[in-house]
Amino acid sequence: MIPGMQDRKELARSTVDEAMRVGASAAEVLINDGLEFSTIVRLGAVEKLAQTRSRRLGMRIFNGKRCAISSTSDFSASSLHQMVCDTRNMARATGEDSASGIPSMDLYARALPELRLYFPAAGSLAAEQKIELARSCEDASRHCDPRINNSQGAGFSDSVATVTYANSIGVCADYDKSVCSLFATPLAESNGQKQRDYWLATHPDLTRLQSPREVGAEAARRVLRRLGARSVATCSVPVVFDPRTAAALLKHIADAASGTALVRRASFLVDKLGSQVASPWVTICDDALLPYGLGSRPFDAEGIPSQSTTVIRAGVLESYLLDSYSARKLGRRSTANSNRPLHGAPAAGPSNFYLKPGNVTPGEIIGAVKNGLYVTELIGFGVNLVSGNFSQGAAGLWINGGHLSFPVQEITIAGNLRDMLTSIEAVGNDLLSLGEIFAPTLLIGRMVVSGS
Amino acid sequence: MTSGKTEQTSIFADRFGVTLQDLDRLLSAAFTKGGDYADVYLEYRTREMLALEEGMLKSATKSIFQGAGVRVIAGDKTGYASADSLEMSEILPAATMAGTIALNAGPSSRPHSANRGSPRNLYPAVQPLVNLDLAPKLHLLEEANGAARAYDARIAEVRVVLANELKHVLVYSSENPAVYDVQPLTVFQVSCIAGMDGERQIGIKGGGGRVGLEFFEAKPPSYFARNAARQAVLLLSAREAPAGPMPVVLGPGWPGILLHEAVGHGLEADFNRKNLSAFSGRIGQRVASELCSVVDDGTLPGRRGSLNVDDEGNPTSRTVLIENGILRHYMQDALSARLAGTAPTGNGRRESYAFAPMPRMTNTFMLPGANSPEEIIRSVDMGLYAVDFGGGQVDITNGKFVFSASEAYLIEGGRITAPVKGATLIGNGPEVLTRVTMVGNDLALDEGLGTCNKDGQSVAVGVGTPTLKIGEITVGGTRR
Numbered sequence: 001m002i003p004g005m006q007d008r009k010e011l012a013r014s015t016v017d018e019a020m021r022v023g024a025s026a027a028e029v030l031i032n033d034g035l036e037f038s039t040i041v042r043l044g045a046v047e048k049l050a051q052t053r054s055r056r057l058g059m060r061i062f063n064g065k066r067c068a069i070s071s072t073s074d075f076s077a078s079s080l081h082q083m084v085c086d087t088r089n090m091a092r093a094t095g096e097d098s099a100s101g102i103p104s105m106d107l108y109a110r111a112l113p114e115l116r117l118y119f120p121a122a123g124s125l126a127a128e129q130k131i132e133l134a135r136s137c138e139d140a141s142r143h144c145d146p147r148i149n150n151s152q153g154a155g156f157s158d159s160v161a162t163v164t165y166a167n168s169i170g171v172c173a174d175y176d177k178s179v180c181s182l183f184a185t186p187l188a189e190s191n192g193q194k195q196r197d198y199w200l201a202t203h204p205d206l207t208r209l210q211s212p213r214e215v216g217a218e219a220a221r222r223v224l225r226r227l228g229a230r231s232v233a234t235c236s237v238p239v240v241f242d243p244r245t246a247a248a249l250l251k252h253i254a255d256a257a258s259g260t261a262l263v264r265r266a267s268f269l270v271d272k273l274g275s276q277v278a279s280p281w282v283t284i285c286d287d288a289l290l291p292y293g294l295g296s297r298p299f300d301a302e303g304i305p306s307q308s309t310t311v312i313r314a315g316v317l318e319s320y321l322l323d324s325y326s327a328r329k330l331g332r333r334s335t336a337n338s339n340r341p342l343h344g345a346p347a348a349g350p351s352n353f354y355l356k357p358g359n360v361t362p363g364e365i366i367g368a369v370k371n372g373l374y375v376t377e378l379i380g381f382g383v384n385l386v387s388g389n390f391s392q393g394a395a396g397l398w399i400n401g402g403h404l405s406f407p408v409q410e411i412t413i414a415g416n417l418r419d420m421l422t423s424i425e426a427v428g429n430d431l432l433s434l435g436e437i438f439a440p441t442l443l444i445g446r447m448v449v450s451g452s
Numbered sequence: 453m454t455s456g457k458t459e460q461t462s463i464f465a466d467r468f469g470v471t472l473q474d475l476d477r478l479l480s481a482a483f484t485k486g487g488d489y490a491d492v493y494l495e496y497r498t499r500e501m502l503a504l505e506e507g508m509l510k511s512a513t514k515s516i517f518q519g520a521g522v523r524v525i526a527g528d529k530t531g532y533a534s535a536d537s538l539e540m541s542e543i544l545p546a547a548t549m550a551g552t553i554a555l556n557a558g559p560s561s562r563p564h565s566a567n568r569g570s571p572r573n574l575y576p577a578v579q580p581l582v583n584l585d586l587a588p589k590l591h592l593l594e595e596a597n598g599a600a601r602a603y604d605a606r607i608a609e610v611r612v613v614l615a616n617e618l619k620h621v622l623v624y625s626s627e628n629p630a631v632y633d634v635q636p637l638t639v640f641q642v643s644c645i646a647g648m649d650g651e652r653q654i655g656i657k658g659g660g661g662r663v664g665l666e667f668f669e670a671k672p673p674s675y676f677a678r679n680a681a682r683q684a685v686l687l688l689s690a691r692e693a694p695a696g697p698m699p700v701v702l703g704p705g706w707p708g709i710l711l712h713e714a715v716g717h718g719l720e721a722d723f724n725r726k727n728l729s730a731f732s733g734r735i736g737q738r739v740a741s742e743l744c745s746v747v748d749d750g751t752l753p754g755r756r757g758s759l760n761v762d763d764e765g766n767p768t769s770r771t772v773l774i775e776n777g778i779l780r781h782y783m784q785d786a787l788s789a790r791l792a793g794t795a796p797t798g799n800g801r802r803e804s805y806a807f808a809p810m811p812r813m814t815n816t817f818m819l820p821g822a823n824s825p826e827e828i829i830r831s832v833d834m835g836l837y838a839v840d841f842g843g844g845q846v847d848i849t850n851g852k853f854v855f856s857a858s859e860a861y862l863i864e865g866g867r868i869t870a871p872v873k874g875a876t877l878i879g880n881g882p883e884v885l886t887r888v889t890m891v892g893n894d895l896a897l898d899e900g901l902g903t904c905n906k907d908g909q910s911v912a913v914g915v916g917t918p919t920l921k922i923g924e925i926t927v928g929g930t931r932r
Contacts (some may be wrong), residue, residue: 045528045529048530049529049531050534051534053542071514073516073519073537074516087514090514093586094509095506150728152728187728195849235932266654344515380854381845382874382876387651391874391876391930392876393845412878414928416930448931448932450927
């Protein structure tokens with residue numbers, strides 16, 4: 001698929017063999033080889049064309065119950081040999097940890113799932129056609145209202161990647177995947193107030209990607225409804241999260257459910273397995289097998305066949321997201337949730353992580369709120385996963401008598417994730433996959449809104 | 453690279469055999485279809501991360517990043533292509549690809565090629581930590597772990613991380629001769645979790661810069677460790693933060709992140725050139741109280757945000773952003789400066805060879821004023837004193853910014869009283885500095901942990917401020 005490196009499996013296997021030859025007790029290699037094209041069009045003209053070739057080989061080498069990690073983009077034989085030796089040396093210096101080791105053989109017993117992750121449609125487009133997608137997306141975001149008078153640009157990007165895994169107990173596999181995306185970022189101005197918003201669509205298959213017209217129109221709708229925003233007086237009210245901000249909320253739940261955070265006891269979900277941590281309306285799943293999921297994959301970063309895991313069922317915490325290390329450490333079994341950013345260490349984390357939709361419409365949820373906040377944007381880093389403290393900047397629309405009445409900004413919403421989860425009073429039916437983590441509209445019974 | 457000196461000392465020449473002729477070939481390929489400007493950026497970076505948990509070296513990671521990026525500018529259009537390789541056979545196609553942006557934009561100025569080393573050395577680290585043996589580095593981790601655990605019986609978890617990198621860069625452009633720089637960067641960070649009666653809190657402290665082992669003589673690991681442990685324990689007894697508008701006093705140092713978010717991003721030239729910023733078109737206007745002067749200075753020795761040259765090969769500088777309340781200058785990269793007809797300010801930075809540069813901050817801080825910190829605190833009847841922050845974010849278009857306090861106290865009757873947790877500040881960038889009513893005489897820069905993210909690219913930055921009083925800003929807590 002990507003020219004240049006024909007046999008990645010062979011390279012992965014031979015690097016594992018090299019590690020064993022220099023004295024490793026076990027070893028694994030993960031290779032990511034990708035090619036990305038992106039373009040940005042601003043005010044009708046091409047602003048940027050970029051192409052990025054990225055390939056990286058990561059290894060983890062064990063010396064009994066000790067291990068070390070490395071990665072490189074230098075694939076020359078001499079450099080790889082040096083990296084293998086350096087990693088082996090580091091593995092001799094790290095501490096002995098009884099939970100350390102290559103995943104046990106039984107985790108590989110299941111057959112790899114057959115998933116369709118690679119779609120060739122975007123790859124067959126010429127650069128001019130990709131520019132045209134971005135251009136028509138920007139046009140759709142700009143030319144629907146005179147108050148939209150500027151643009152930060154619209155863009156199209158597509159990438160393909162091959163992921164290859166091999167280890168010293170004979171596992172070797174690979175897969176190809178594709179992804180493309182389209183976004184628009186219009187600016188609007190009215191009475192001296194400038195606002196900006198965006199919409200982004202992402203899909204593995206270009207032929208199923210939201211159209212440029214839809215993406216542009218949604219971005220325009222979002223920026224226009226922000227015009228005239230003001231702060232509100234400090235109060236304590238029901239808060240409705242739209243799917244985009246609900247997904248941001250869910251990201252914190254995924255981080256808190258990560259085995260890596262739990263091993264460090266750096267999560268408010270520590271020691272909570274089997275207990276009611278959320279309201280009964282809440283069921284959260286991690287599913288690496290989801291058709292067209294952006295986080296779908298046949299195996300995780302340890303080569304373990306993917307699965308679907310219910311993390312919270314009807315409010316009860318049923319499982320963490322575990323890689324083989326955190327699973328051993330916590331006395332459980334890997335859920336095939338090892339993620340490895342190739343420049344860093346593997347950690348347990350989500351694949352496709354979502355909150356199951358309920359059966360009320362977003363309109364019904366808003367309609368039931370007499371006086372409250374509809375949040376469409378969250379900014380800042382005011383989330384503490386250890387204590388659960390949550391305090392973030394927000395923007396959105398004020399709900400008055402069950403209707404969206406005026407835009408608000410320069411406010412914060414605050415609470416504690418533990419309380420927020422248990423006070424989710426309604427879950428919408430509008431689940432929309434906006435990324436690897438997604439959620440429908442949510443209603444949280446009461447939060448403190450801080451403003452003027 | 454005509455002079456023998458760089459030819460001998462550059463890792464790109466020594467290890468990868470990249471010659472001056474190669475660089476000229478890349479620029480020629482980039483200019484195939486014309487264009488106004490082109491540059492080649494070569495990078496070779498090694499990074500190691502050591503993490504101590506449960507009292508043992510739990511994780512040891514080493515990474516090598518190598519690659520090249522070629523950029524062509526034609527008018528306000530940018531073509532960019534990168535390769536994860538320093539082999540000419542892989543960089544040359546990238547150069548040609550980047551050149552397709554120009555689409556017959558006309559003939560270009562010919563590159564001139566004379567060598568220039570980096571003009572000064574702001575980070576003469578005797579020995580970059582990444583090249584040292586493991587033993588002295590392990591000692592730093594263990595010292596911090598011991599000090600944190602000894603601080604208080606309520607400290608339940610301690611994690612200590614030492615991350616070191618050494619980045620070789622070579623920038624060659626159609627306007628500047630080849631510039632080669634070797635940039636060390638070290639971060640040392642201690643996280644402590646304290647627990648009591650089911651309540652759990654985290655304290656995080658650390659520091660670093662473009663420094664060697666000598667950094668830890670002035671600031672030993674135990675200094676950061678005790679401070680992180682103290683913060684975690686303090687938060688166990690902290691009250692819920694108040695909610696609503698009130699006077700806020702920022703402590704010296706890292707709270708300068710206010711300047712980074714509230715005004716810094718809004719003064720980056722790309723946003724202003726495109727009229728996207730709340731500060732667009734406001735040069736010469738009053739944007740802050742006359743007590744406020746804010747600078748961006750990439751020339752401070754050893755600081756995390758400092759560089760001999762930026763990622764376009766231009767020397768970094770000290771840029772006055774706001775002088776006595778008046779907006780003076782934006783931060784420029786080569787593209788924005790060219791389109792504005794002004795000089796670059798050495799603020800063109802990129803995360804790596806995989807990205808085109810943008811205007812970015814270096815070390816951004818407010819100059820000291822006349823008041824003592826004590827008299828500033830005394831002047832507040834009821835308000836918040838914030839001394840440490842997690843992170844911040846800004847919407848540069850409407851100017852709204854937030855930043856989250858990780859250590860803050862109530863001020864009652866002119867005295868610092870109870871610690872509070874979970875306080876986020878939200879304000880309006882163009883407005884907040886007009887509300888500064890007192891500026892302290894105690895300017896401090898941060899310890900060296902700051903990382904700034906813009907358009908998906910992370911770069912190391914510094915911030916700083918003296919003690920600062922803001923007459924009124926909204927605090928987002930839960931206690932009404």
